[in-house]
Amino acid sequence: MLSFLLFLSSGLFLGWSLGANDGSNVFGTAVGTKMLKFRTAALIASLFVIIGAVSGGSGGAATLNALGSVNAQAGAFMVCLAAALSIYWMTKSRISVSTSQAIVGAIVGWNIYSGKPTDAELFSKIVGTWVLCPVLAGVLAMILYRLTRFVILRCKVSLLRQDFYTRVGLVLAGAFGAYALGANNIANVMGVFVASNPLQSLSFPGGGELSSEQVLFLFGGIAIAVGIATYSRRIMQTVGQNICLMSPLAAWVVVVAQALVLFLFASDSLHRFLENNGLPAIPPVPVSSSQAVIGAVIGVGLLKGGHGINWGLIGRIFIGWVATPIIAAAFCFVALFFLENVFNLQVYY
């Protein structure tokens, strides 16, 4: 168990860094536009990210496991560490980086190292969601923006009331966004540990029970929450001003669009519903909340005439789509070699 916790540390570190970076996507615009205080935002985000991770995280984790079932704890440790270090390095290089892309790249690296086949169809499906995610967020943001603007102009909501409703809306959307972030992105943090998870299920005196997978996700959720509480403040205060200037209501639109996209890509029941009704089902895949936010902001920016959009940042996303998984895969492959041959650890079975 102790060794498992030691191996889990890389996942927890990844969770912490995800919280620090992606927590700002949920409440960044609200804090950046000074509609909410950081402490309020961090508390709500931390709470709901844990709830989302524990209650809705299984879909994305199953998809990642289908891509590559990392069956040794040391291997899972290195997959997470490779993803985390790739993210660190690419963030320093100012390339837009996604935890989802890094972890998928690292899993493929593990597949190659362990000689296990990578499901090409699933892989292309996952890559497809990376492109779909910001596009869908952009389209949803455009629809929401038009709808909100129509309602406000039609109902002649006074400026001060609009301010009041926006704050309430930002808190609700932020809570939903944090839930969706936890449900969708917990797979990035803890997904690779599922196959080698030795944790027991947890029963509560009241009658509730957490499965062993949920206990694992609880650890990951707490790591994300700690990341949000300890390190997301600065990013929250600058986000929203990065791509183009936004009003608090546009910020609300962006958060809701992003949360909806993350929720759509996390919801198992929605996936089943669409599949059962012969509709094109959205696979439960962990996607990048940062890229969803960027997609949504661009959507709103385009509706406003496309002025002031930072196209350079969008270029860096394209680079990230290609570079992140490749770098993570290469890094994971090399690191697994060292872990196996220098430290004599079993990295796959």
Add this chain to the structure above:
Amino acid sequence: MLHVKFPVISHTQALENKIDLFHDKMIEAAAVFHRSVRVFLEAGVGLEYKKINRKIKSIEHDADTLRRDIENDLYSQNLLPNLQADILQLIEGLDKINNQIDDVIYKFYIERPEIPAKFHRKLIELCDCSADCAENLAIASRAFFKDLSKVRDYSLKVYIAEQESDQIYNDLKKSIFNSDMELANKLQLDLLVTEAADIADIAEDCADELLIFTLKRDI
């Protein structure tokens, strides 16, 4: 630990009332100005004009108190954080118009200028245009807080009235200096007329700013 600084709906309502009252004061000031010049030209600084002078002082004082309250509420309750600076500028601009109206009425009261009858009609027209500018600006500004679609309409009315006031002001100025009044009287009257026309100019500047704030207010 949880430090939620949420504006309570009652605070929002209270501030809405103050903003409404502030605009009421401005419309009232415009109406008083409208009347003041007629009273002055008909009866000079008599009892009625004294009443008008007292009235405008009280309106100006009330508007000042409301302006301070509005600014204080906006910042202390962190309402409309992205528009605070704009609203502050707008309210200060409107207050300048109130002050200018007060100044002009007071100058007539103190200086008691001699105004030949041939200038009366033009002077009344000039003051009416300035009062119209102030009134329409107040309505446009109120719309900024309540119904964005009307801001443009009333701002346009401000521009039209301001153009008219410019024309009248130029004609009046020429007539004053072409007249056979003493130079001192000419200069005194010119100064007063300029101050009356300034009301329209300040209103026009405020309308320019208001239209930009409206664009920024759009979500």
